[in-house]
Amino acid sequence: MTSEPTKTTLLSQIRKPADVKELSPEQLKTLAGELRETIIGQVAEHGGHLAPSLGVVELTLALFKVFDLESDKLVWDVGHQAYAHKLLTGRADKFHTLRQKDGLSGFPRLSESEYDHFGVGHSSTSISAALGMAMARDLKGEDHEVIAVIGDGSLTAGLAFEGLNQAGDLGRRMVVVLNDNEMSISRNVGALSQFLSRKMTTPFLQRLKSDVEGLLGTIPRIGDDLAGYAKRYGDSVKSFFTPGILFEAFHFTYVGPIDGHNTAQMVKVFEEIKKLDKPALVHVLTKKGKGYAPAESDPTFFHGVGEFVPETGLARKFSGPGLPSYTSIFGSTLCKLAKRDEKVVAITAAMPEGTGTECFRKNYPERFVDVGICEQHAVTFAAGLAVQGYKPAVAIYSTFLQRAYDQVVHDVCLQNLNVNFFLDRGGLVGEDGATHHGVFDLSYLRHIPNMVVMAPKDEAELARMMATAFEHEGPCAVRYPRGTGVGAKVGRNPRALPVGKGEKVHEGEDAVIITLGSRVYPAIEAAMELEKEGLSVAVFNTRFVKPLPRKQLLALVRKFDRILLVEENALAGGFCSAVLGVFNESGLLDGKRVHSLGIPDAFVEHGTQKELRAMLGIDKNGIKRNVRKLCK
Template structure:
């Protein structure tokens, strides 16, 4: 019988033999690969920590002991061991289980994650709270070497060393190259130097030396330097020792017996401890081992061959269009440089990095640094484009405001994955950027409706001598024919796409296509609506919008952004400033965090699909308008 299926809880692992644990790791890998082959997901990272996850749950007593995952890409085995086997097939699906740890989903998920580098700070907070209330549970944070490039991780390390709480940080290192002999020796030393006997001998020796008159302290300092030299010769432990951590490792992350022994020893140590574990992304599934970047976040694929199943086809993705357009711009202007935060492929900058290696910067997972670094480049005559997912620029809000916009520097922000992104869920939907950017002085914010307008946005960013942001969605373009020449867009100018006498739909970004479809459907019912592509969240085309408001007396705004502080709010502010009492209906993302699902499913659920627009506009237009009724509404 399946070992995984007969696990009553993670504590059952304590009763299994080494042979059974080894068999369990193979079951976990098979289940993860079989499921992700159907649903898509973060495969390589989860396969790399299967043994580590089993070892953690074997040694610790979750959920009393806290296991804090960083980002959460690697938590699939954790989910399977903590009661979610039966629902695992719903991974990342509408109303299914999340692709990331989520407190509302399980008591074993002690912290919601999805953005990187939060684990150490969160775990330290848990350890401090434990000590404040007199608890005794263990707290363990698992952070990858990529996440350790973020400043937040170092801020957490710094305070953890200062507070000196009992805390274990596991560095999941799947990039460091280390020879087998050195790795074996380091693993041996780590296990023996954390044993009860060694720790007790070390403490006794320290007390003995401190008690010796005249030269005892000198001998103690000499012993410490000798230990540091030994660690530094074989390991990078000096960095973490400088933060006040006891460094242990590196340990082979796929040797289950070594991991269990080391974790048992480390869990008994006092104060902050960093355990360095070497793992291999995609371990146990050859296609993922050979191409971990592809299988980091992968769509459905063939289990036997590892071949990723082709999408439905169609037009080029917005990401690819952006990347090619920036390459063309760089060929014309040697001031153009590109910056990303550990996502060269994800943001479409791979070709740029190959053609212009001296003008491309991957700063690691450090969005705040990326923005201020771009500001420094711009202050000395270059024209940097910072390409990030919309949700990740949230981390650099102060840098955008203080370092770029306050100085009115010509930095362009290319915001990929704007709007509802799908299966990654609430941590990744880019539905807040209108709200957190449009109020910043000096910033121009354009939102193209299709791939041609995206190319024009890229060119417009170079024509504007100041901060410029443009946002585009996940997925493919509309397959439009490309004009011979791409021209910049006049800043702050919208475009009227359809005439109508009964009202005007003012849409932006992906909302424009839905607005056009809805207007065509309503025309068949006798309701004639104009459609305007506003193009800019900031500045608005005041003249065009005021003309439409006065001409029809009914405005509908459509945006794939939070309604609070978004594009529709900007239109209402404009109307209020002009003293215009115009019937207004707003469509946008409601005041809630939107869970995972396909983009189509989520647009239906949030009322941003064509059918929802048609139904609610029909109802709103049909309402009588007594003088005592409000003149605006929201379609939520």
């Protein structure tokens, strides 16, 4: 199995979307197999979003067969499922670089291809973007189709319904394809998911129709007329029994549910849909991980997976238990804290496995809530719990909390409520790239009144910061990185830290490195290696971004003339900016040399965490380099 198509394959002959239009039904079936083989081979070698892309292979082919991507606009929601799209739009020969530094992005992006009509990476944006494109088309007097493909998990977010509502009101011609596999990353939750899952099969509908017509036909004198009436309104009966009634309320023409792995059927439906002059929604049923047995049986694991053996589906680099991840430490510590405090409640937004809250759900199901892809609701829901005396733990990826900024400000911090945010994937996340790096949280949280912001240097400090958050009266945020820790032992009964107090973790006289979180240990390693070069460098871990340990920082600026500030966050408004503010206010900077390292004013592309940290100079070697410059 290989990730690069050979010259004898159908895929190697596809250079642009229009090439798909020329294929016969049998060729489309062959091409579907080649797409799956290529996707599986690539993801097995380098990791990626496997199950979502496998589930939409036939859907992608049907869209390419019917629509003209030279003029028609196609928007994929989130983009987890767009690997087949990339392979069919002139990128097959580069597909082996997927999600690698300087290679193809794991998501559609405007700068990568003329056939990526909208850049995505976060959920539920497709309908709004497509509606904007449809209105722009009409204003310019153009005549092309606009298609949004959205999953049923993404449809749970408020943004998707805002888009549906406006699209129905404007009535502009556009197509929404609902890719319904009953999953986002984890199994979908909520009333909408239950409603969409009322899938009435064609045999059921036919039996229902036959039974009703037969019953009515037995009524004397008027039976035949009633049966004819019922037959004429069969479509209305179908809409009543399927989710069509919901979308018809939004003024969409609803078609479905249809088999999302039957290319011929989808082609026929899309051809008919093109004749409409109003919004239409096509409800397509797919199986996540289709065509690869391990992914079909465990689509959550294979949603975003690391390297694995294609023949078995087993992880390729498994070499024993190793160090636990920060995510798992968070999950186990949360359970410990919940055991000693019955007011602790856990909330996640469609990611119990990804955020480490799955163990909490098993142990304390009555105190666990998965709200679905609804970050704004999650935050305000937590505020409602907090105002009644509970201590909600909102477990969420840093990049996704950005979606609920207004709720953090007005519903939590303004009321000074005891809501605790635990932000996984703080800092650079690696191969998912710019849309997923959590490099803005220190900046967008530290300026909000009443908020306490912490970042742990290791697993033990994470546990203590969690205890601190639950003991503190008011909102707290703890951000921690993706990946494993350093092996620090976590105590059975984590103790709270004194708020706003840091620690010196390495002694030195010539210069000081002031940092926190994931950059503490690289700073210590840099200082130890610099000692061999004759430089004595201290390292101070502030632990807190807000409140900063002001007295300790002022003592450091009085003692040291060479100061290096390091963070894994945007320099604009981040940790270094906060420390510099303290220094500037003190009036003690005359004659001092101070330099800041962090994320520059630019979006960071994809690559491994190690590669990106080295590129930005915030790894051990970058820290050493900058200390040397300061000490020249």
